[in-house]
Amino acid sequence: MIEIKGLSKSFAYDKKEAKKKKNKAATDPREGEGVFHAVRDVSFQCGKGKVLGLLGPNGAGKTTTLRMLSTALEPTSGEILINGHDVTKELRYAQKLIGFLSGKTGLYHRLTVRENVEYFGRMHGLSKQLMDERIDKIFSMLDMHTFAGKRADDLSTGMMQRASIARAVIHDPKVLVFDEPTTGLDVISAKTVLDFIESYKETEMSVIFSTHHLHEVERLCDEVCLIDLGETKFYGSTQNFASQTPSGNLYDAFLANVNNKEKEVA
Numbered sequence: 621m622i623e624i625k626g627l628s629k630s631f632a633y634d635k636k637e638a639k640k641k642k643n644k645a646a647t648d649p650r651e652g653e654g655v656f657h658a659v660r661d662v663s664f665q666c667g668k669g670k671v672l673g674l675l676g677p678n679g680a681g682k683t684t685t686l687r688m689l690s691t692a693l694e695p696t697s698g699e700i701l702i703n704g705h706d707v708t709k710e711l712r713y714a715q716k717l718i719g720f721l722s723g724k725t726g727l728y729h730r731l732t733v734r735e736n737v738e739y740f741g742r743m744h745g746l747s748k749q750l751m752d753e754r755i756d757k758i759f760s761m762l763d764m765h766t767f768a769g770k771r772a773d774d775l776s777t778g779m780m781q782r783a784s785i786a787r788a789v790i791h792d793p794k795v796l797v798f799d800e801p802t803t804g805l806d807v808i809s810a811k812t813v814l815d816f817i818e819s820y821k822e823t824e825m826s827v828i829f830s831t832h833h834l835h836e837v838e839r840l841c842d843e844v845c846l847i848d849l850g851e852t853k854f855y856g857s858t859q860n861f862a863s864q865t866p867s868g869n870l871y872d873a874f875l876a877n878v879n880n881k882e883k884e885v886a
């Protein structure tokens with residue numbers, strides 16, 4: 621179980637940005653004195669065996685939120701608890717339990733896919749036997765055996781993404797945090813990734829992933845957290861989210877919950 625309570629993250633403006641903002645009235649509620657409040661108040665939780673979809677228009681604060689969950693960024697305020705343990709205070713404990721997939725693959729281009737995954741497995745202290753078992757299982761789930769010996773810089777986008785996922789889950793994390801895992805993938809690779817996430821529903825894991833694709837939410841998510849301008853605007857079951865509008869569809873519910881004038885959704 622992962623709980624996020626009143627999370628916020630502010631970034632100091634660089635000199636150029638600070639100069640631009642000086643003496644100008646703020647047009648965005650996230651603009652503060654010398655800082656930009658990218659995430660202002662985000663709260664949700666994701667129980668064992670549940671999948672939560674993190675939604676929001678471009679720039680809403682999804683990636684920043686997920687980076688905090690992954691421990692890559694330290695929150696300005698708020699709490700992230702895994703099984704009651706505070707992630708910021710028990711970093712090692714949290715890093716063992718979290719598997720993070722970000723937009724950047726983080727693979728070593730000169731190493732083969734298998735070498736890459738083994739490297740991250742060793743960093744997590746996996747024994748050779750456990751590593752081989754895990755690799756065999758994950759590579760089968762993600763249909764990776766055919767390109768396990770290829771160097772990372774020879775991979776297609778879809779292969780690269782699957783290798784990055786294998787890398788993120790080699791240590792058998794209990795909480796998966798995936799940032800837009802299907803962005804840029806063709807239909808077949810996207811299906812492999814979605815099937816993989818779906819398979820986790822049968823386990824005790826919690827999965828949180830951000831997406832702009834509402835059909836993915838419909839298929840996979842038990843719960844939805846929609847953020848806009850850095851704040852949680854809706855958190856609850858996917859069913860309750862959809863039933864907020866007369867049409868009962870996720871697309872209309874999304875539009876009804878965002879203030880952002882552009883109301884972008886892919």
Ligand SMILES: Nc1ncnc2c1ncn2[C@@H]1O[C@H](COP(=O)(O)OP(=O)(O)OP(=O)(O)O)[C@@H](O)[C@H]1O
Binds near residue numbers: 676680683684
């Ligand atoms: N390191 C940083 N310094 C300053 N501002 C930042 C930083 N990281 C993010 N931001 C700003 O915070 C806001 C939220 O960004 P974030 O990447 O979290 O949005 P997002 O919801 O993931 O967007 P998208 O759907 O386009 O990926 C944006 O306005 C972004 O420019």
